[in-house]
Amino acid sequence: MNVRAIFIDMDGTLLKASNSISRRNMEAIYKLNNQGVKIFLATGRHYEVTTPYHKEIGLRTPMICLNGAAIHDAETGRVMQMKTVQLNEERFHQLTAESPCNVLIHTANGLYCKQTNEEIDYWTKVGKIPPRYIGDLRQANYQDVLKYSVRTDAPSPQISALFKNEAEVIDWNDGFELLAPNVSKWSAIQSLITEYKISPNEVVAIGDGPNDIEMLCHVGIGVAMGNASEKVKAAADYVTGHHENDGLAEFIERNLLKLNELYAI
Incomplete structure (x- = not known):
């Protein structure tokens, strides 16, 4: 499988409980980015508390926020897509x-x-x-x-x-x-990969929460964190380490970097 994009959840995945990104996670993301893989954040957070981390990593890809209800442009913060929900x-x-x-x-x-x-x-x-x-x-x-x-x-x-x-x-x-009905991280991913002309089979998604289940089920490789519930793990293709133990970096190092190196030969 040739991986062209990875969508990363934030809380419980990218971030430690301290709301910080570990050096190991950062370095693994840098290496993957340098291999030409597009890195996206896909989070339940709103834009204002997503973009500082997006900038810390140095990403220029759009941000999926509020579980897919909004997609923001990285450079301007402009809302590229917004799905409102109507309740009684x-x-x-x-x-x-x-x-x-x-x-x-x-x-x-x-x-x-x-x-x-x-x-x-x-x-x-x-x-x-x-x-x-x-x-x-x-x-x-x-x-x-x-x-x-x-x-x-x-x-x-x-x-x-x-x-x-x-x-x-x-x-x-x-x-x-x-x-809103039918809105999820996966629905937002579909919009973005269509724009980038990337197949779902060329996509990796990694997360730990119930809001991640749909994207884990539909991409080429769905990865659950070690701290995820059994329901989330059951939806994934792989289970990596705990977010406090750099499970994100562990998966990238053991699988994606080696996998993409093979395709680069």
Whole structure:
């Protein structure tokens, strides 16, 4: 297999728990890039907290953000593609406003949330843009929603299932996320590889979360991190090491660099 592109998840894959990129991961990416492989980030994060890492690596490829709801140009940050989700807002807020959960609403114009937390404080520090609104979201004036995130601190499939006729649902151990129907990292990858004239069979994707499953299933080589759940690992072709042990670099070093060297001969 000739690998022409790799799509890399960020949290739990590229990044350590400290939100840093290890030297080994960085060096492996540099070597792969020098062999002509296109490197893309594909993340659930919004643009402002993706681009600092994208620049740190020195990438010039578009960024897949918010689980595929937005694709941003690397040079300008311009939105190349945006998929908004339409919910019955009154019903959504009836289900979430009085519940002991946090709600994050990512829009084309910024973040709206029920309450702040350590993660949002980190986003503000890195992205240098605070939430546009914090409080009772029934009183917020927002539009062009790209992703709803409901944090319940526990799996909540019985609640998320109520939205499956309106949205693409991603269930997490601490809640769920809602996107426009048929939107995923994979749908965004399809758009980009079509533009670059790359076959899915020439693509590698690597990640650790339920939002990565679809892309792992559809590319030429799907790679799950060692810290991924058993469901994510079952969807992958390979399982590499834990993100705290440079599992991304481990896979690149053992497989992709050697594989592409063979094709370069």
